[in-house]
Structure formats: C-alpha cells, structure tokens
Amino acid sequence: MIDLKTLRDNPEAVRASQLARGEDPALVDALLAADERRRSTVAKADNLRAEQKIFSKSIGRATPEERPALLTRGKEMSAEVKAAEVEQNEAEVAFAAAHRRVPNIVQDGVPAGGEDDYEVLREVGQIREFDFEVRDHVELGEGLGAFDTERGAKVSGSRFYFLTGIGAQLQLGLLNMAAAQAMEHGFQLMITPSLVRPEIMDGTGFLGAHASEVYKLADDDLYLVGTSEVPLAGYHSNEILDLSSGPKRYAGWSSCYRREAGSYGKDVRGIIRVHQFDKLEMFVYTTPDQAAEEHQRLLGWEEDMLAKVELPYRIIDTAAGDLGSSAARKFDCEAWLPSQSRYLELTSTSNCTTFQARRLNTRYRDADGKPQTAATLNGTLATTRWIVAILENHQQPDGSVRVPEALRPYLGGKDLLEPVK
RNA sequence: GGAGGUGUGGCAGAGCGGCCGAAUGCACCUGUCUUGAAAACAGGAGUCCUGAAAGGGACCGGGGGUUCAAAUCCCUCCACCUCCGCCA
Incomplete structure (x- = not known):
C-alpha cells in the first residue's frame, strides 16, 4: 500500500507513476475521495460514541427511579452509534479496496512502458x-x-x-x-x-x-x-x-x-x-x-x-x-x-x-x-x-x-x- | 483424530458487567541526592485512527454477538500447553 501522506501531499506524482506503469491515473482520485469519505465517517462515529459513552456512565450512577427513562434514551443512542459504525465500516472497506488497487510508486529514473x-x-x-x-x-x-x-x-x-x-x-x-x-x-x-x-x-x-x-x-x-x-x-x-x-x-x-x-x-x-x-x-x-x-x-x-x-x-x-x-x-x-x-x-x-x-x-x-x-x-x-x-x-x-x-x-x-x- | 486447559502492556501477574487503557512487581527512561555510580525518593513511559491544536475515538490473541454499558457473558477462529490415540 502506498503512503497516504505522499498521496495527499503530492497526488500528481502518484498519477505520473500510474501513467508510467500504463495503469489508470483515475484510481488515484478514487483513492483520495475514498480517503475523504472515510475520514468524515470516522469523525461522525467517534463523536456519537463519545456522547454515548458519557451517557452510559451516567446510567451506572443513576437511581433506580431515573433508570427506565435513561435506558430508553440509551437504546436510541446505541442505535445511532451502530448506524454510524456501519457507515464507517463501509467507508473503510471501500477505502482499503481503493488503497490496494494502487501499486507502489515507481522510483525516479525507472523507464516508462511495458x-x-x-x-x-x-x-x-x-x-x-x-x-x-x-x-x-x-x-x-x-x-x-x-x-x-x-x-x-x-x-x-x-x-x-x-x-x-x-x-x-x-x-x-x-x-x-x-x-x-x-x-x-x-x-x-x-x-x-x-x-x-x-x-x-x-x-x-x-x-x-x-x-x-x-x-x-x-x-x-x-x-x-x-x-x-x-x-x-x-x-x-x-x-x-x-x-x-x-x-x-x-x-x-x-x-x-x-x-x-x-x-x-x-x-x-x-x-x-x-x-x-x-x-x-x-x-x-x-x-x-x-x-x-x-x-x-x-x-x-x-x-x-x-x-x-x-x-x-x-x-x-x-x-x-x-x-x-x-x-x-x-x-x-x-x-x-x-x-x-x-x-x-x-x-x-x-x-x-x-x-x-x-x-x-x-x-x-x-x-x-x-x-x-x-x-x-x-x-x-x-x-x-x-x-x-x-x-x-x-x-x-x-x-x-x-x-x-x-x-x-x-x-x-x-x-x-x-x-x- | 479425541478430551481438557490457557491466551491481559517489554516480561511477570491482578482484574466484581459500569469508577479499567487497565492494579502490582521487575525491567526501562528522566530528575533529586552523589565527584561518578549504586541505593533511596519523585516523575515519565504502549499502539492505531482522527484533529491545525486542545481534544476525541479504538485496541486486554483475531473476528462476530448480547447489553444503555464488555478485559469481564455468549459464539467462532487462531496460537500455545497437558493427556489419549495414530503416523513419521
């Protein structure tokens, strides 16, 4: 898998490498897009999880009387987190696939062609x-x-x-x-x-x-x-x-x-x-x-x-x-x-x-x-x-x-x- | 092939479903003390993702499940150990 830092900082170099290999430079842009999506879904899921975590801990400290209401809200949050995690998962799988599709970046000096x-x-x-x-x-x-x-x-x-x-x-x-x-x-x-x-x-x-x-x-x-x-x-x-x-x-x-x-x-x-x-x-x-x-x-x-x-x-x-x-x-x-x-x-x-x-x-x-x-x-x-x-x-x-x-x-x-x- | 057991941080070794990223010891790093070291004392210290940063999230063999909440319960796979059988 190629280095993502290089990909983000210098996508042009990766496209050039693809061309030298006779492979599709569009894969580079697909990878960038997949990376973008992965990061946003990760952030979303992380935030929901953080909220849920705090809430969950409050249930542990709650009195038996307050519990039922809290549990209801807890279930909702759990569902939200799960949904976000599904999204995150899909984005990560898609990203990994796109990542693997890009071969190593060819070194300077390597002749282009077949x-x-x-x-x-x-x-x-x-x-x-x-x-x-x-x-x-x-x-x-x-x-x-x-x-x-x-x-x-x-x-x-x-x-x-x-x-x-x-x-x-x-x-x-x-x-x-x-x-x-x-x-x-x-x-x-x-x-x-x-x-x-x-x-x-x-x-x-x-x-x-x-x-x-x-x-x-x-x-x-x-x-x-x-x-x-x-x-x-x-x-x-x-x-x-x-x-x-x-x-x-x-x-x-x-x-x-x-x-x-x-x-x-x-x-x-x-x-x-x-x-x-x-x-x-x-x-x-x-x-x-x-x-x-x-x-x-x-x-x-x-x-x-x-x-x-x-x-x-x-x-x-x-x-x-x-x-x-x-x-x-x-x-x-x-x-x-x-x-x-x-x-x-x-x-x-x-x-x-x-x-x-x-x-x-x-x-x-x-x-x-x-x-x-x-x-x-x-x-x-x-x-x-x-x-x-x-x-x-x-x-x-x-x-x-x-x-x-x-x-x-x-x-x-x-x-x-x-x-x- | 059959029966049973184990798997927690570099190592050893605790861990009740919530206060556990995780006690404690050893090893390690940094200070204090010392001419220097040892000892003692104080402090620090994992990996990954995300974020400009502050921070947030994940990780207790791997994967999945139950639950508001899992190192802790369930399933499954893997590795190691013990015994029996078989083969070299």
Whole structure:
C-alpha cells in the first residue's frame, strides 16, 4: 500500500507513476475521495460514541427511579452509534479496496512502458565464440545425466523434472555457494515454510495481478509460495523492529512453486520455465532512506555470484509496466544463452520501499523512538535455472561441461562434468 | 483424530458487567541526592485512527454477538500447553 501522506501531499506524482506503469491515473482520485469519505465517517462515529459513552456512565450512577427513562434514551443512542459504525465500516472497506488497487510508486529514473521498454544498464563479461555446434541445455543435461524431464512429465506433468545425479549435485553446490556468500556478508540463513496463510500471501502483493500464478490449497486455505520472499516478508509482520544497528538481512532457501498460467508454449523445453524449482533469495528489512543504497548492494551481490560461475550477462532496469505491484524499481541480471542467442533472466532484485511492509505492518523505531514503516528489498542469489546457463556457456565440443573454478569446492573438487552416454 | 486447559502492556501477574487503557512487581527512561555510580525518593513511559491544536475515538490473541454499558457473558477462529490415540 502506498503512503497516504505522499498521496495527499503530492497526488500528481502518484498519477505520473500510474501513467508510467500504463495503469489508470483515475484510481488515484478514487483513492483520495475514498480517503475523504472515510475520514468524515470516522469523525461522525467517534463523536456519537463519545456522547454515548458519557451517557452510559451516567446510567451506572443513576437511581433506580431515573433508570427506565435513561435506558430508553440509551437504546436510541446505541442505535445511532451502530448506524454510524456501519457507515464507517463501509467507508473503510471501500477505502482499503481503493488503497490496494494502487501499486507502489515507481522510483525516479525507472523507464516508462511495458516489458520491452527496459533499459540496459551494462553488459558484463565476454560472450563466448563457439567454433563448434552448440548444444542446448536439454541435450547437454541429458548427456550428463543431470536431469530427466520425460519422467518428470510422467510423474507430475509438463514443466516438472527430476534432477538426477550430477544435476542434483550441481543445484546443491550452487545453492550452497550462494548460502556461503550470503552468510559471509552477514545474512542469516533461513529455511522457510513453503505453505503460507492467505493474509501473508496477500500482504506480499502476490494476490493482485499475479494471483493466477499462485498455487492454492483450497482444502487447507493455504498457498504454495513462489519464492521465499513470501515467508520472509511475513516473518516480521506486525512487529516493530530494531534497525538501529543496521538492516536485517536474511537469506532464504526454499522450493518455489509457480503455475505458469498463460505461458503455454513459452520455454517448454527443458528446465527454463518450470512449476517447481529451488532458490536462494536475499531479503532485507531496512529504513526507507537506505533502501536505494541497499538495492545497489543486493545487485552487487548478485553480480558477485554471476562472476563466480563465470557467465556473461547484462543488467536491465525493468520498465515501470513490468514491475510487480510491490516494487518501486527492479533490476534483472540476464545471462547469455548461447543456444538461443538471447539473454535469459537469472536474477531479479526489487526495492519494495515501504509498500510491502505497510501491508504487513512491519515497522521500526526512528531516532526519536517513533514507529515508522520499514522498507523491504529482495534479490536472487541462485536458482535451478542457473544450471541452464552454466551448462550452455561452459560446454565443450564433446558434450562435457567445464565447472567454473569457484563452484568446484562445492562439487567435491570436480572440474569437468562428463557425459554418461 | 479425541478430551481438557490457557491466551491481559517489554516480561511477570491482578482484574466484581459500569469508577479499567487497565492494579502490582521487575525491567526501562528522566530528575533529586552523589565527584561518578549504586541505593533511596519523585516523575515519565504502549499502539492505531482522527484533529491545525486542545481534544476525541479504538485496541486486554483475531473476528462476530448480547447489553444503555464488555478485559469481564455468549459464539467462532487462531496460537500455545497437558493427556489419549495414530503416523513419521
């Protein structure tokens, strides 16, 4: 939810943000009107309640003779209060709905427009020239005995897979390396629940435009998380944090579940786009004034990981229309995919400013000891998908794959993955 | 799955349907005293909404109900604890 102070003081900025996202600026005015109405109904109900309260107390002190008359008037007042409260309630529900309809205010500098209007910030690393026919990750992975998509489909359906042997090791190694790096920088490692309550899923903003992406367990009223961002954002909900000694940084390890509704025919081959994968995710709680700086740090840590696995990549500043509802800015790191001669998203880091924390009621105490809404950020350190880029970029003419040096200690020292057939 | 119990402010722990936003203790902050501290004494101290402010309203696990009036009565959900059963 956006900050109401900003909305009241500078509605023009919020309208501009809506336009940049390609969304309706009229929602801003609807929200302002709903806010106005809510405040007036609150005032009315408060006043009636105050009157009733005083009157009610006088009944307690009244003599038995005066009571019946007082009770009659008391009943009337009670009815008046109830009516005002109904009005107040309606106004508050309408206001909350209008509030939720407005996504986070886009940060200055974010390119306007949709999916294709991103800005490339920089390209890092050298794209490799191959003097042989490149294999795609599926061919490579099957040759190495790293995964089995056919049996994945047999057992669970399309977009499911088994990581087998070296593939499983590769994923564990990768995530372990990510976990080690995170811990080095002071992150607390967390293994998080994969199922969360509705209010947590809702609070993180995933039940808005992307609700169809989320698996729901209707019988149990729980949701399967699409990233550990969800449980980590819920971790401190309804709490007042002590951020006086710096940000709270968590690194969540979890399986992630996505329905991939509407992506039929997209990345159907292999393990690029799947219903279930594993991820190591950074999640940070900090103060709003430090959020932008922290965002750059998260990006830096993502780049460190990409350097460790020796992948060429570019960084894009995602366009406003392609941001999630909670994000004010998002940077993606996309690795080069030789088999398709295109870039493939490997990491994504979002600055949610106070938007997400406001919904989840996560605050901190400022220098004056007053509670203020915290800022939250998240960013990817490694996922199953990284295996795709690693296999393709480090493949050899014979179908073997060179293991990047930094990853070797996590694979028992192995420097080459060799075909099993 | 069955039976029972508990849920009050940072912690501990009172609380008769009206005088309870809530006793008391500890912890905390500020003064006095002291060279400084401790002790003692005095005072302060929750969160949210609303309001320019003064003030007003709400909050005793969450939600709903009864009542002129609910921390206190009723319903429901959630969490925790104990016992029995079952499964790992």
